[in-house]
Structures are given as C-alpha cells and as structure tokens.
Amino acid sequence: GAGVSQSPSNKVTEKGKDVELRCDPISGHTALYWYRQSLGQGLEFLIYFQGNSAPDKSGLPSDRFSAERTGGSVSTLTIQRTQQEDSAVYLCASSLRTSGTGQDEQYFGPGTRLTVT
C-alpha cells in the first residue's frame, strides 16, 4: 500500500514569508508525528497527533509554528514569518499507536526540504 507522503518535496522561501507543509499518513494510522532534521543532526520532535488532537505540542520551537490535522488524516505544519534558522528537512511519520499505549513502529515520509533565504 501507499506509504507516508509529504509535499512539497522542496520549498525555497524568502525570510518573513509563511509556508505550509503537508503530510498524508498511511491510511488507518491514528498517530502522526512531525520532526525537524537539520543538516547532520538528529531528529528533533515537534508535535504529535492522536486522531485530530495534539496531546503533545512541546517540541514546537516558537509560536510561529503551528500544526493541525483534519479528519484523522492529512496534517499541515505552518511556519509563519520564516527565519533562516528554520531551514531544515521536515519529516512526518505515522503509526498505528492508539491513545494510552506505548510507541509503535513509525513510518516516515520522504520529508520536505525547506530553505529560507
């Protein structure tokens, strides 16, 4: 079946502009995660959705970052007034995890490479 998809694959934007990144999880996966990966760095957790709600937003770096998920499926990560330090690969993952249980295997999308000039 189809894996996790993300769009766009690459985005170049000017400093100060807003961007929207999209994630389509695997059908039936209830949990959805956003991570950020800077060049040569590990995976920085941003936010986690269980269904449409976000039990954990603790990783969002600032109030310029927001995310939503609708219909228990597609999620968008929005970055307002982008800064150069926002440049990174933004990865989305989904899993079968149900609320109240431990982590399950996460399936990652190919990522969106964001470059802020």
Added chain:
Amino acid sequence: QQPVQSPQAVILREGEDAVINCSSSKALYSVHWYRQKHGEAPVFLMILLKGGEQKGHDKISASFNEKKQQSSLYLTASQLSYSGTYFCGTEGGGSQGNLIFGKGTKLSVKP
C-alpha cells in the same frame, strides 16, 4: 532528555562487527532503533521494551538494560548495505511520552 549515542561515527570493513550504544539519564519504557541512509527517510529496525529483552533480525540485534537505562545495537558481519546513520529513540516511563531521538551514529562499511 536526549539520549546519548556512542560512538558518533565508525568505519568498518565488510564482515567486521560493530556495537552502537544508547544511554539515557532517565527511566525508560522502551528503546527504538532506526537507520537512515543518506538522503532518505529513517527506517524502523526494532523496538525493545523494558524487561531486559534482546531482539534480532538477520545479523542485527539489540539489547535493552532498563536498570542501566541503556541499549546496545549489535551489527554482525557487516555488509555494505548496513551503511547509514543509526538513531536510537527512547520513550520514558508511563508509556505516554514521545520518542526522543539521539544525535545518531554514522556507520560506514567499506569493501
């Protein structure tokens, strides 16, 4: 807190063995291992739950010592396809938390 991985990088010849360690300063519920090849998304390897279990698949295995709050990933008779960056992700107690990933260990296998 972010788990600490060691070594940061390792270079092997095909057929050699390697061990990658992952340590945390807090009690762990589970440890997860992923491998990421250059320019690709991370791919799941295995999950280890508390209870000191060991798992293996093919020539890659791992152990989890919950008392020491650490996990080790063992790569035996390495193949060229093992090259990549290995990340451990740790989940804290209560099984409600999210994965916190280490900075990764870059493994290069040479012919």
